[in-house]
Amino acid sequence: MGQVGLSEAPFSESFAATRLDWIVNWARKNSLWPMPLGLSCCGIELMAMIGPKFDLARFGAEAARFTPRQCDLLIVAGTMTWKMAQAVRLVYDQMPEPKWVMTMGVCSSTGGMYDSYAVVQGVDSILPVDVYVPGCPPRPDAVIDSIIKLQQRIQRERPVKDLIEGIPDYADVGTGHTLHQPNRAVAHKKLPALPTRPSQD
Amino acid sequence: MTSEKQAATQARVAAVLTGSNGVQGLAVDAIGIDHDGMVCVTATPEQLHEVCVLLRDALGFESNTFVTARDHGVGREQRFEMFYQFLSVAHVDRVRVRVMTTGDDPEVPTITDLWPGTSFSERECWDLMGVRFSGHPDLRRLLMPQGYDHHPLRKDFPHVGIEPDKLYNQWDEERRAAFAISEAERLEGKR
Numbered sequence: 001m002g003q004v005g006l007s008e009a010p011f012s013e014s015f016a017a018t019r020l021d022w023i024v025n026w027a028r029k030n031s032l033w034p035m036p037l038g039l040s041c042c043g044i045e046l047m048a049m050i051g052p053k054f055d056l057a058r059f060g061a062e063a064a065r066f067t068p069r070q071c072d073l074l075i076v077a078g079t080m081t082w083k084m085a086q087a088v089r090l091v092y093d094q095m096p097e098p099k100w101v102m103t104m105g106v107c108s109s110t111g112g113m114y115d116s117y118a119v120v121q122g123v124d125s126i127l128p129v130d131v132y133v134p135g136c137p138p139r140p141d142a143v144i145d146s147i148i149k150l151q152q153r154i155q156r157e158r159p160v161k162d163l164i165e166g167i168p169d170y171a172d173v174g175t176g177h178t179l180h181q182p183n184r185a186v187a188h189k190k191l192p193a194l195p196t197r198p199s200q201d
Numbered sequence: 202m203t204s205e206k207q208a209a210t211q212a213r214v215a216a217v218l219t220g221s222n223g224v225q226g227l228a229v230d231a232i233g234i235d236h237d238g239m240v241c242v243t244a245t246p247e248q249l250h251e252v253c254v255l256l257r258d259a260l261g262f263e264s265n266t267f268v269t270a271r272d273h274g275v276g277r278e279q280r281f282e283m284f285y286q287f288l289s290v291a292h293v294d295r296v297r298v299r300v301m302t303t304g305d306d307p308e309v310p311t312i313t314d315l316w317p318g319t320s321f322s323e324r325e326c327w328d329l330m331g332v333r334f335s336g337h338p339d340l341r342r343l344l345m346p347q348g349y350d351h352h353p354l355r356k357d358f359p360h361v362g363i364e365p366d367k368l369y370n371q372w373d374e375e376r377r378a379a380f381a382i383s384e385a386e387r388l389e390g391k392r
Contacts, residue, residue: 082365086372
């Protein structure tokens with residue numbers, strides 16, 4: 001009996017050789033279940049995006065779950081106030097890993113035109129954000145485009161490496177953006193040192 | 202220009218408020234007509250409650266539209282001016298009461314006992330302008346988080362806020378500390 005190569009039919013049709021990272025990422029990116037956190041007018045565009053006209057189901061992300069326990073993608077749609085920030089942070093903490101955050105619209109990305117005492121100047125003050133979508137509010141096309149960009153990004157992740165080494169400590173920390181927000185009242189504050197990845201030894 | 206309707210309302214209100222069973226010390230010229238054409242009663246904080254009782258019981262103003270305040274600027278002796286507006290559906294009529302207060306932390310009597318729905322307006326006014334309502338049953342903040350130290354709609358409040366993230370960071374630190382303790386206990390139980 002001669003040597004059987006992987007390329008010989010019909011044996012090769014029964015399996016596909018791939019990397020574990022690739023197949024895990026492929027499954028993750030095509031079943032992004034969003035948590036629709038509609039805080040203001042962006043929520044309306046969010047509903048239109050999930051509805052039949054723009055049809056987010058084409059990208060595997062149509063199953064909007066209203067409990068954080070079943071979600072992968074937190075879409076912060078709209079102006080986030082400091083009073084709401086505690087609720088948003090709790091929702092993020094209750095989501096199981098792996099999880100991603102998207103800020104929809106300028107208000108949640110940077111505070112937008114609300115440079116005010118009540119509004120958080122960017123969700124990245126309190127959460128690690130993966131994708132920012134500009135617009136006031138952004139069209140559903142723009143958000144779908146960012147979901148595709150997020151999918152490309154997820155495809156480059158290394159889940160097996162994270163499994164072995166553990167998720168880094170700084171994964172749930174924001175950028176500290178709150179301390180250099182455009183507010184003149186706090187502009188004089190010094191930036192904190194960002195936490196660093198623990199050394200290998 | 203004053204219409205007949207406004208003049209009639211002014212006469213009706215003046216007759217009751219300054220009549221024989223009227224408010225003590227309220228002069229006839231305290232009932233005027235504002236530049237927007239609404240009949241306006243200018244009262245002192247002591248007279249306010251009595252005026253409101255008469256407006257409700259004798260004149261038939263059965264609902265309170267809003268309670269709000271105006272900040273005339275830092276350093277003024279009479280800094281906050283209160284505005285109360287009332288609506289009478291039966292008479293198709295409105296009336297306004299304005300009250301000047303003194304000092305940076307003014308206090309006026311509540312009218313929650315006359316119109317229970319005023320409670321929210323007064324809480325909002327305390328929250329944003331810092332006017333205390335003595336006798337209010339539940340004077341908590343309405344919009345800003347509980348525990349905030351400032352009143353955002355005052356003239357000396359910077360529009361970017363004073364430490365807007367303070368309460369959030371406090372909450373976050375407490376939450377992380379509680380989580381660290383429970384996590385340590387969980388690991389202890391595993392051993």
